[in-house]
Amino acid sequence: MTWALDATLCAMILAVALATVLGRGVFRAIVFFVVYGLLLALAWVRLDAVDVALAEAAIGAGLTGVLFLAAFGRLARSGADAEPPPGRVNIAAALASAALTGALVWAWVALPLPGRPGPELAEALPRAGVENPVTAVLLNFRAWDTLLESVVLLAALVGLWMLARDEAWTEPLGLPQHVRPGGVMASFGRILPPVGVLVGAYVVYVGADRPGGAFQGGTVLAAVGIVAALAGLVRPPRVTRRAWRAALVAGPAVFLAAGLGGAALGAGFLTLPERIAGSAIFAIEIALALSIAVTLAFLVIGPPETGLEDQ
Amino acid sequence: MTALVALLALPLAGALAAVVLPHGAVRGMVPALSVAMLAATAVLVAGLSAQAPTRLKLGQWPPPVGIVLEVDGLAAALIAMTALVMTAAALAALRSEQPAAAGARAAFGFWPLMLLLWAALNAVFVSRDLFNLYVGLELLSLASVGLVAIGGKPEALAAAMRYMLFALVGSLLYLAGVVLVYAAHGTLDIGLLADRTPAKPDALALALMTAGLMAKTALFPFHVWLPPAHGSAPAPASAMLSALVPKASFVILLRLWFEAMPDRAQDGALVLLAVLGTAAVIWGSLRALLQTRLKLVVAYSTVAQIGYLFLVFPLAGGGSAEMPWSAGAWTGVLFLALAHGLAKAAMFLAVGQWMAVTGSDRLDAMRGLATAMPMTSFAFALAAVTLVGLPPSGGFTGKYLLMTSAFAAGQWMWALVLAGGGLLAAAYLYRPLAILFARADAPGPATLPTRGMQAIPLCLAGAAIALGIASETPFELLSIGRPAAAEDGS
Numbered sequence: 045m046t047w048a049l050d051a052t053l054c055a056m057i058l059a060v061a062l063a064t065v066l067g068r069g070v071f072r073a074i075v076f077f078v079v080y081g082l083l084l085a086l087a088w089v090r091l092d093a094v095d096v097a098l099a100e101a102a103i104g105a106g107l108t109g110v111l112f113l114a115a116f117g118r119l120a121r122s123g124a125d126a127e128p129p130p131g132r133v134n135i136a137a138a139l140a141s142a143a144l145t146g147a148l149v150w151a152w153v154a155l156p157l158p159g160r161p162g163p164e165l166a167e168a169l170p171r172a173g174v175e176n177p178v179t180a181v182l183l184n185f186r187a188w189d190t191l192l193e194s195v196v197l198l199a200a201l202v203g204l205w206m207l208a209r210d211e212a213w214t215e216p217l218g219l220p221q222h223v224r225p226g227g228v229m230a231s232f233g234r235i236l237p238p239v240g241v242l243v244g245a246y247v248v249y250v251g252a253d254r255p256g257g258a259f260q261g262g263t264v265l266a267a268v269g270i271v272a273a274l275a276g277l278v279r280p281p282r283v284t285r286r287a288w289r290a291a292l293v294a295g296p297a298v299f300l301a302a303g304l305g306g307a308a309l310g311a312g313f314l315t316l317p318e319r320i321a322g323s324a325i326f327a328i329e330i331a332l333a334l335s336i337a338v339t340l341a342f343l344v345i346g347p348p349e350t351g352l353e354d355q
Numbered sequence: 356m357t358a359l360v361a362l363l364a365l366p367l368a369g370a371l372a373a374v375v376l377p378h379g380a381v382r383g384m385v386p387a388l389s390v391a392m393l394a395a396t397a398v399l400v401a402g403l404s405a406q407a408p409t410r411l412k413l414g415q416w417p418p419p420v421g422i423v424l425e426v427d428g429l430a431a432a433l434i435a436m437t438a439l440v441m442t443a444a445a446l447a448a449l450r451s452e453q454p455a456a457a458g459a460r461a462a463f464g465f466w467p468l469m470l471l472l473w474a475a476l477n478a479v480f481v482s483r484d485l486f487n488l489y490v491g492l493e494l495l496s497l498a499s500v501g502l503v504a505i506g507g508k509p510e511a512l513a514a515a516m517r518y519m520l521f522a523l524v525g526s527l528l529y530l531a532g533v534v535l536v537y538a539a540h541g542t543l544d545i546g547l548l549a550d551r552t553p554a555k556p557d558a559l560a561l562a563l564m565t566a567g568l569m570a571k572t573a574l575f576p577f578h579v580w581l582p583p584a585h586g587s588a589p590a591p592a593s594a595m596l597s598a599l600v601p602k603a604s605f606v607i608l609l610r611l612w613f614e615a616m617p618d619r620a621q622d623g624a625l626v627l628l629a630v631l632g633t634a635a636v637i638w639g640s641l642r643a644l645l646q647t648r649l650k651l652v653v654a655y656s657t658v659a660q661i662g663y664l665f666l667v668f669p670l671a672g673g674g675s676a677e678m679p680w681s682a683g684a685w686t687g688v689l690f691l692a693l694a695h696g697l698a699k700a701a702m703f704l705a706v707g708q709w710m711a712v713t714g715s716d717r718l719d720a721m722r723g724l725a726t727a728m729p730m731t732s733f734a735f736a737l738a739a740v741t742l743v744g745l746p747p748s749g750g751f752t753g754k755y756l757l758m759t760s761a762f763a764a765g766q767w768m769w770a771l772v773l774a775g776g777g778l779l780a781a782a783y784l785y786r787p788l789a790i791l792f793a794r795a796d797a798p799g800p801a802t803l804p805t806r807g808m809q810a811i812p813l814c815l816a817g818a819a820i821a822l823g824i825a826s827e828t829p830f831e832l833l834s835i836g837r838p839a840a841a842e843d844g845s
Contacts, residue, residue, distance in 0.1 A: 164420050205463075
C-alpha cells in the first residue's frame with residue numbers, strides 16, 4: 045500500500061515537473077510549479093524529513109510562488125508578457141539538463157544505500173542542548189553555516205534594494221495595493237494573520253524538540269506580513285525606517301554575539317557550553333525567526349517604488 | 356586564534372552595523388574597522404608557525420560533526436591581500452560612494468555589501484568543509500551581484516542579472532557534487548575526505564564541483580558574465596570584484612584537486628583545465644585589445660589573467676605531484692594570483708579617479724591625463740608592469756617560477772602561454788598608457804583628486820612590485836601547509 049502511494053507520488057512529481065517545463069503559458073507554468081513544490085513537500089514527509097518538508101512547502105511552493113505571480117502580473121502590466129512561440133524547445137538547455145539528470149541517476153545507482161549518520165553524531169547529540177537533531181545540527185554543530193546563511197538573506201535583501209530607482213529610495217517598499225472592500229482578498233487578509241501568527245510562533249517554539257524552528261516559523265510569519273500587505277491592511281515601511289532595519293539584523297547580531305560570547309568565556313568561537321546550550325539556542329532561534337520573517341517579507345514585497353508606473 | 360575569529364567576525368559585525376547605523380556613523384566606522392582588520396591580519400601572519408597551520412574547531416565539535424577552519428600559508432596570503440585591497444577600495448569609496456556623489460541608495464548599499472563580501476572571502480579562504488564553502492560562496496556571489504547592481508543604470512542591472520544566473524548555475528552544480536560526496540562518504544571535511552576509501556561517483560562529484568567553480572571563476576568559456584559586470588560596477592566595487600572574487604572559487608578548486616581528492620586528478624582532466632586557461636589568456640587578451648572603454652580593457656585583462664592560474668593543474672597535480680617541479684608551480688601560481696589582485700585593484704581605482712574627472716571611461720577621453728594626475732598614471736603603469744610580468748614585480752616572480760617548473764617538467768607549451776600572454780598584455784596595456792601619456796589637446800580638468808586619493812592606487816601597485824622585490828617572505832609564507840600533492844619531491 046505504501047509502495048503504491050510512493051510510486052504515485054513519484055509519478056505525479058515527474059508529470060508536474062514536465063508540465064511546468066513543457067506546458068504553454070507562463071501563468072500555467074507558475075501554477076504547476078506551486079503544485080510541484082507541494083508534492084515535493086509530501087515526498088519529504090514520506091522520507092521522514094518533516095523539517096525539510098516544512099521549508100519546501102513554505103519557501104519552495106509558497107513564497108516563490110507569490111514572487112512568480114507578482115513578476116507575472118508586472119510583466120503583464122508593462123506589456124512585456126509576450127509568450128514565446130509554442131513548440132520551441134531550447135535544445136542546448138534540454139541536452140545539458142538531460143546529461144546532468146543521467147549522470148545523477150547513474151550516481152544514485154552506483155552509490156550504496158544511505159546508512160544512518162555515523163556514531164559521532166549519536167555521541168554528540170546528547171550534549172547539543174536540544175532534542176531535535178536538525179536543530180542541533182543547524183544551531184550547534186554547524187552553527188557557522190547557519191550564521192552565514194542568515195547573513196546571505198540580508199545580502200539578498202540589500203542587493204534587491206539596489207534595484208530601486210534613485211528617486212524612489214525614500215518611498216515605501218513595494219507597490220501600493222488596492223483591494224476591493226469586502227472582496228476575497230480583504231476578508232482573507234483579516235482572517236489569516238491571527239491564525240498565521242499563532243502557527244508561526246508555535247513552529248518556532250517547538251523547534252528545539254520537534255520539527256520546526258527559526259527558518260520554518262519565520263517563513264510562516266513572513267507570509268502573514270505579505271498577506272496583510274497584499275490585502276492593503278498595512279502599508280510596508282520605508283527603507284529609511286531604522287527600527288525595521290534593526291529587525292533585519294537582530295537575528296544574525298544575537299547569533300554572532302552568542303558566538304563571540306563563547307570565545308570571550310574561553311570556550312571558543314561559536315561554542316555553546318553544554319549547561320546553557322539549550323537556552324542559548326532558544327534565544328538565537330527567536331531572534332533569527334524575527335529577522336527571517338522581516339527579511340523574507342521584504343524580499344517578496346520588493347524594493348521601494350513610487351507606484352506611478354501602474355497608473 | 357583570536358586574530359582568526361576577529362577576521363571573520365569583524366566584517367560581519369560591521370555589515371550588520373552598516374545596515375542600522377546612520378550614514379555618518381558608518382563613514383566613521385569603516386576606517387577604524389579597516390585598521391583593525393589590517394592589525395588582525397598582521398597578528399595572524401606573524402603567529403603562523405613554519406610547520407603547522409592554525410586550526411580552529413568551531414564549537415569544539417570535531418569533524419565529521421562540526422566544521423574545521425584552518426589557516427595555511429595560502430589562506431594567510433590571500434587574507435592579507437584581501438585586507439590591503441579592501442582597505443584601499445574602502446578609502447576610495449568613502450569619497451565616491453557618498454550620498455552627494457552617488458545618491459542615497461548607493462551610499463547605503465555599498466557598505467553592507469562590501470563588508471559582507473570581505474567576511475565571505477575570509478570565510479572561504481579558511482574553511483575546510485565543502486558545504487561551509489558552499490555557504491561562503493553564496494554569500495560571496497550575492498554580495499558581488501548587489502555591488503554590480505549598485506551602478507543603477509539599465510546595463511548595470513542587465514550585467515548583474517547575467518552574473519547572478521551564471522553564479523546560481525555554478526552554485527547548483529557545486530552543490531550537486533557536494534551532495535554526492537556526502538552520500539558516498541558521510542563527511543564534508545576536506546581532511547577526512549583525503550583519507551577516504553574512493554567511491555565510484557567521486558569523479559562525477561569532482562567534475563560537477565569543478566564545472567560550477569569554473570563558472571564562478573569566469574574561466575573561458577564561462578567568462579561572458581565578467582566583463583559587463585566588472586565594467587558597470589562602481590570603480591571601488593570593480594576593484595574588489597576583479598581582484599578578489601574569482602580567487603575565492605579558485606582556492607576551492609585548489610582545495611579539491613590538491614587536498615581533498617588528489618587521487619582523482621587524471622592527467623587528461625588536468626591538461627583540459629590548463630587548455631581552457633590558455634584559451635582564456637588568448638581570448639581575453641584579444642578582446643582587451645579591441646575595447647574602446649578603459650574599464651572593459653581592464654575587465655577583459657582579468658579574463659586573461661585568470662587563465663594563467665589554471666596552468667597549476669598539469670604542473671603540480673596528478674603525475675607531477677611527486678615531482679620536484681610541483682612546488683615551484685604551486686608557489687608561482689599563487690604569486691600570480693596575489694600580484695594580479697593588487698595590480699588589478701590599483702588599475703580599477705585609477706580608472707575610477709579618471710572617470711570622476713572626465714565623466715567617462717572612454718579611452719579617447721583619457722588623453723594627456725598623466726600631466727594632470729601623474730601619481731595615478733604612474734600607479735597604472737606600475738600595475739601594467741606587474742600584469743605583463745616584467746621584473747622586479749610579483750607578476751615576474753610568479754611567471755619565472757611557473758616557467759622554470761614548466762621546463763623542468765618538459766611541458767614547455769605552458770611556458771609559451773606565459774610568454775605569449777605577457778606579450779599580449781603588453782599590447783593591450785600599451786594603448787591606454789600611450790593615450791594617458793600623450794600630449795593633452797585641451798587644458799587639464801579643473802578639479803583633481805587630492806594627493807592622498809591619488810596615493811591609494813599607487814600604494815596597491817607598489818605592493819604588487821614589492822611582492823617581487825621582497826619575494827622571500829611571501830615565498831616562505833606560501834610554503835606553510837602546502838598540500839602533499841604540491842610538496843618538494845626531493
